[in-house]
Amino acid sequence: MASFNHNVFRKTILIFFLIVIFLAGMLVVNHFNARATEKGLPDKQSDQESNLSPIKPSIGFTDDINQERKLMAEYRRMVFKWSFDEAEAAKKAEEAKKAEEKAKKAAEEAKKTAAQHEKKTETPAEPVKKQETKPAAEPAKKENQTAHKPPAPASSKNPKRTVYLTFDDGPEKFSGDIISLLDHYGAKATFFMLEGNMKKYPNAVKLMVSDGQSVGLHGVSHDKKKFYASAQSVVGEMDEDRITLNKIAGIDTNLIRTPYGSYPGMTPEYKQAVLEKGYRMWDWNIDSMDWYYKDQRYVDSVIAQLAKKSNEKGPIVIILHERKETLLYLPKLLDYLSSQNYEMKPLNSAMKPVQFKGK
């Protein structure tokens, strides 16, 4: 009997505990629900309101918000790394300055002693001089953004060369970022712009002009069939683009780039028509393929092509596009170019344009 009672007692206790645990669970759930409502998670009323005025996230570049977030996160990382590099470079520059001063002193002393020790002179001064130029040149590559000076030659090994960066299809809402990056490297580029985008982002156009960037025309439709329909359509689109540019930025240009380049769309007749209108038609000789790679491979591609062009004469013209991914890896390209002693200059009307040879 005793054991029977004991068993019943144990079962009752067990059931009691289960009920307590269940109740405690309910309490916890209720508590979190209440907190969630406090934090503004939708109750029925606000659901109705949000149906009346749905709040959509603002998406600029792509409809895929996850992709957009990823891009922006990566961009911020780049910018962070960039400013970090900058601090590092400033440190190096200071060290180099000290080294330079030291070298100068050493050189002066060497001269003095050399003068004292008769006229077997020039040999001691020379090795010191070599030291003097080397450390000064390298870290100067990255200077303060405010300084606005073109970066000093990175290495005396590479002769000074020039490249012409061109950006098509803009302006875009991030044109300002491209421009400030160019400024940082003391670089200038040429922007071949579409009429509709200029109307959309007139301030970007004004910024380019006031910053001393070169501006050119890229037409209106960017549609092969429409643009290359006739000599009139070609000239007409460029004229329209030109007028809009003038209205927005008060500047005139005769630099043009036809959509997808002049080959094969531009017939001899069309070429004659733009020439008669005074337009200077520019193609390119380095295709970054940035629109295709959409990542840093476009930078590698440019670098590889540059290597092949080292002995060629005539201007080196690189085609890029005003795309977010292009901007993302632009620091890498600009780093490389300035480290290799390339000057980045804007195209102008006096130059003989690079044009595809009708293959």
Ligand SMILES: [Zn+2]
């Ligand atoms: Zn284009």
